[in-house]
Amino acid sequence: MSGGAKLHVRVAEVVPVNDLIKRFRFVTRDGSPMPAFSGGSHTVVEMDDHGTRRLNPYSLMSDPEDTSGYEISVRRDEAGRGGSLFMHTHVQPGMEMVLSHPLNLFQLDGRSRKHLMIAGGIGITPFLAQIKQLTHFGGRFELHYAARNRELGAYTADLKSAHGDRVHLYFDEEGQVIDLKSLLNRQPIGTHLYVCGPKGMLNWVRSTAQAQGWPEASVHFEEFLAPGTGTVFQAQLATSGKTVTVGTHQSLLEAIEAAGVDAPYLCRGGACGQCETNILHCDGTILHRDHWLTPEDQAAGTKIMPCVSRFEGKTLILER
Amino acid sequence: MTKTAFPPSIKSRPVYADLVARPGTYHLVIADGEGAGAVVDLLAGAAEPAVMLAVMHVVYAPGPNGTDEAAVLQALGAAQFYRAPTIAAMLPRIARVLLDAHMGTQFYLAGTEGLIGQAEREIMATGFPHTAIQKEHRGSTVRRVQCVHCKGITESVRTDPFACSHCGLNLFVRDHYSRRIAAFQGVNIDAEDPGLVPAAVERFK
Numbered sequence: 001m002s003g004g005a006k007l008h009v010r011v012a013e014v015v016p017v018n019d020l021i022k023r024f025r026f027v028t029r030d031g032s033p034m035p036a037f038s039g040g041s042h043t044v045v046e047m048d049d050h051g052t053r054r055l056n057p058y059s060l061m062s063d064p065e066d067t068s069g070y071e072i073s074v075r076r077d078e079a080g081r082g083g084s085l086f087m088h089t090h091v092q093p094g095m096e097m098v099l100s101h102p103l104n105l106f107q108l109d110g111r112s113r114k115h116l117m118i119a120g121g122i123g124i125t126p127f128l129a130q131i132k133q134l135t136h137f138g139g140r141f142e143l144h145y146a147a148r149n150r151e152l153g154a155y156t157a158d159l160k161s162a163h164g165d166r167v168h169l170y171f172d173e174e175g176q177v178i179d180l181k182s183l184l185n186r187q188p189i190g191t192h193l194y195v196c197g198p199k200g201m202l203n204w205v206r207s208t209a210q211a212q213g214w215p216e217a218s219v220h221f222e223e224f225l226a227p228g229t230g231t232v233f234q235a236q237l238a239t240s241g242k243t244v245t246v247g248t249h250q251s252l253l254e255a256i257e258a259a260g261v262d263a264p265y266l267c268r269g270g271a272c273g274q275c276e277t278n279i280l281h282c283d284g285t286i287l288h289r290d291h292w293l294t295p296e297d298q299a300a301g302t303k304i305m306p307c308v309s310r311f312e313g314k315t316l317i318l319e320r
Numbered sequence: 321m322t323k324t325a326f327p328p329s330i331k332s333r334p335v336y337a338d339l340v341a342r343p344g345t346y347h348l349v350i351a352d353g354e355g356a357g358a359v360v361d362l363l364a365g366a367a368e369p370a371v372m373l374a375v376m377h378v379v380y381a382p383g384p385n386g387t388d389e390a391a392v393l394q395a396l397g398a399a400q401f402y403r404a405p406t407i408a409a410m411l412p413r414i415a416r417v418l419l420d421a422h423m424g425t426q427f428y429l430a431g432t433e434g435l436i437g438q439a440e441r442e443i444m445a446t447g448f449p450h451t452a453i454q455k456e457h458r459g460s461t462v463r464r465v466q467c468v469h470c471k472g473i474t475e476s477v478r479t480d481p482f483a484c485s486h487c488g489l490n491l492f493v494r495d496h497y498s499r500r501i502a503a504f505q506g507v508n509i510d511a512e513d514p515g516l517v518p519a520a521v522e523r524f525k
Contacts, residue, residue, distance in 0.1 A: 109447070111444075111447045112447035113446050113447040114447075184423060184424070185345060185422060185423075185424060186422060187422060187423040188421070188422060188423070188446075189418055189421035189422060189423060189425055189443075189446045189447075189448055190423075190445075190446030190447030190448045191423050191447070192447065193423075211343065212343075212345065212423075212424045213342065213343050213344035213345060213423070213424040213425070213426055214423055214424065215448075215449050215451070215452030216452070217449035217451050217452055218423070218448070218449055218452070
């Protein structure tokens with residue numbers, strides 16, 4: 001079974017954090033401990049949305065050493081494909097759900113002298129777990145957290161009261177903006193930078209860091225991509241001898257799974273590389289949307305990440 | 321001095337490339353011996369050498385073969401220039417400079433493997449990724465070798481095998497390199513047949 005071993009859990013708590021965000025706590029059904037994880041890990045939550053199987057990755061925000069349960073925070077996305085709406089409207093305490101084991105694609109670099117964290121909105125969640133981890137190990141960190149306004153800035157009060165001056169808050173509606181250039185310029189050598197938030201913020205932070213001479217290996221980022229919509233297309237699966245039709249709101253990976261083919265996956269957000277698939281023939285254009293393939297690989301057109309990428313054209317034959 | 325071409329080897333053996341000017345708020349250049357030539361070439365290839373020199377600190381020591389081009393580097397006109405008598409004498413200065421350094425600093429190392437490895441180790445200790453430190457080999461190929469038995473380090477090893485300067489064992493010099501120790505590994509060559517030691521060959525010059 002692709003996706004690794006599963007955790008069979010029960011929803012212990014559903015807590016509204018603000019108008020857009022709800023927090024969910026999961027515990028094992030048999031009372032056994034959950035596996036410990038490392039700050040920055042995510043879990044893939046399986047949802048049965050009235051017949052539609054949804055698998056969405058969410059960052060774990062609870063203490064990595066707390067094996068009594070996992071917590072995630074989900075922001076409701078009205079325009080999304082429906083995973084976050086399902087979590088908000090259908091998931092109730094007592095419900096049984098299935099999670100993947102934690103997977104970390106956004107881990108702290110333990111060699112660094114200092115961890116500089118930049119969060120935007122719901123992008124705060126992996127940092128909550130990382131900060132708890134650093135509190136146990138005594139690591140040095142500084143968090144810069146931007147949200148639309150005070151009401152939507154989740155966990156700001158907790159962070160501020162627990163960590164004081166290490167936490168810097170910015171509210172868009174009050175005209176507060178991170179002075180990024182100056183912030184990056186005054187970091188001691190050996191600092192590692194971590195950023196999680198909306199795409200615009202990621203691009204802004206990564207390009208500013210690069211322009212100011214920060215090495216790529218010192219800049220860590222996480223963005224789970226939603227598969228995105230597109231035109232309907234067909235793909236032939238050479239190994240399994242099937243042809244799948246990918247709907248407008250469906251991902252190629254989901255269409256492959258719906259055809260009964262057990263394709264590998266982990267993050268389902270274009271980040272981990274697990275679902276990489278060879279292209280045997282392509283008469284058309286691959287719409288690469290992942291963070292995994294190098295620009296050279298994407299240009300070569302011999303590989304595709306079916307969790308987020310799509311195709312437009314006549315014929316696509318995959319080795320799957 | 322031409323650049324050094326090393327024969328293909330195992331994965332752990334360090335490889336080197338030409339120094340290239342990169343955008344940065346500060347440039348720390350550390351060189352020994354013939355590495356001075358790489359620094360001259362670095363600036364010759366830079367788009368704005370004057371801008372770079374204004375925020376550049378050059379630290380230099382003569383090479384293990386006696387090559388001393390300190391005058392050439394001093395004449396470049398970097399904001400700071402320091403000539404150390406030896407690599408060992410230069411390391412505390414590098415550590416002190418790193419205490420005040422900020423992200424945005426670019427590192428350029430040039431010269432022998434002993435210089436490159438030890439300077440890299442100081443920089444890595446801050447958490448800076450070693451993959452972002454530029455390294456160009458020039459000059460002598462003598463090696464800094466750690467005896468895997470007594471852990472003692474022998475500098476400027478020329479022959480293979482050689483006698484460990486600490487415990488006296490006859491050591492075969494491997495290409496197996498430790499970035500953490502900044503040294504190649506030397507393994508006893510006559511452990512099974514004591515005294516049966518192949519003739520020493522001058523492999524490193």
